[in-house]
Amino acid sequence: MxxxxxxxxxxxxxxxxxxxxxxxxxxxxxxxxxxxxxxxxxxxxxxxxxxxxxxxKVKDHECNLKVTANKPIALSFFSGAMGLDLGIEKAGFDIRLACEADKYCRQTIALNRPDVALLGDINQYTADDILSAAKISKDTEIDLMVGGPPCQAFSTAGKRKAFQDDRGNVFLKYIDLALELNPKYFIIENVRGLLSCPLDHRPHIERGEGYPDMKEDELKGGALNYILSRLKHSGYSYSFNLYNSANFGTPQSRERVIIICSRDGQKPPYLSPTHSETGEFDLPVWQPIKDKLKGIEHHDHLNFPEKRLKYYRMLKPGQNWRGLPEELQKEAMGKAFYSGGGKTGFLRRLSWDKPAPTLVTHPAMPATDLAHPEEDRPLSVQEYKRIQEFPDDWELAGPLLQQYKQIGNAVPISLGEAVGNLVIKLLKKEDVPEFNGFKYSRYKNTSCTDWESDFSKRKAG
Structure with missing residues (x-):
């Protein structure tokens, strides 16, 4: 042979x-x-x-954790590398189950939380399957469910197919499971694009004069409006906002929609910020990356191609392609020089004295470079973990690109902890401080009150 x-x-x-x-x-x-x-x-x-x-291959398995007295119970879905979960844990929750289909994320979960129940594709399980895996009896109250359904279906960078996309369908499956399991609270986390994605997309050439008025499902925000209608009919109340994680202590400006759903019918308050951009509300200012990146002894990282390194060697911390000599800007940017937009992600060195921009899943793509402030390389996986606030000893499975992807897709730990802290207060019926007028994000009409008012105007034409 x-x-x-x-x-x-x-x-x-x-x-x-x-x-x-x-x-x-x-x-x-x-x-x-x-x-x-x-x-x-x-x-x-x-x-x-x-x-x-x-x-x-990590097989599905049941929870092997001992029941912790007086600790509220949480179940996690679309768990990824467990960023949201780690924040929820820090707030005091006992996470008994993770549900994740990606093989590398499953390996990461098994490496770090081997005793937490692990399930795969959410579409394959019933509510009874979940209770059985988590070892929760039917008469035991679930305090919290958390989940960030895949966001590509709503991303402004994608085709925005909403629930016509398979990834959108798992979004609906998550809501169906939440309503059946009936937790006291459940969380929906997603990208900013959810606020504006239509439920049913009408091509632009079929709009305007000579065509019928846009239906409710075809309007910007139609997908979210559909979700909110489901919640209203179920009896769950809700609040949501677009939250910048820098306002909660993360050394990164990263914005995510967080919908907090409450079984008691009372509208939940917004998350309580711990930081503000310039010290508003007498809070500490946003955290820069400088102190967070100290003391890392080993770096695993991608490399920039030599043709890009030529330009990086000319840039100082906080600069991008606009910091190059004028005669080299066109050379460095090529055809992109003549395209629209700010193009701030091209040839971008991070600043020591500011939070990082949103960590992407690949730090060396030309339009979203994430270069070290001084060294001629992209951020390392270890620096990604520090900025997303993962413990240094958190093990990541898979090849280097998959490790970047897992951390780049994660919810920052501090934002997850803010969610957990709020729910803990609500469970204990403690007062939650109000921050009226606080600027949670840089965009308008992102709170539930403003968004719903704006959507009503769009419906009225």
């Missing part, structure tokens, strides 16, 4: 494309050699690789 296999044979064996097999050969994941223009793969190496894949 031959000790080598062809690329085609390996692709069939692994059920992946031939191109992917070649990539694995180049990366050294498969022991191989090139004969002429073709790769051949060592059979023993293929067997080892298959065993490694099998070991990396």
């Amino acid at each position: 031959s000790t080598f296999l062809s690329i085609k044979d390996v692709s069939i064996e692994l059920s992946i494309s031939e191109q992917r097999v070649r990539t694995l050969c180049r990366e050294g994941a498969l022991v191989s050699e090139k004969v002429g223009k073709s790769w051949i793969v060592n059979v023993s190496s293929l067997k080892f690789y298959k065993e490694k894949i099998e070991l990396s």
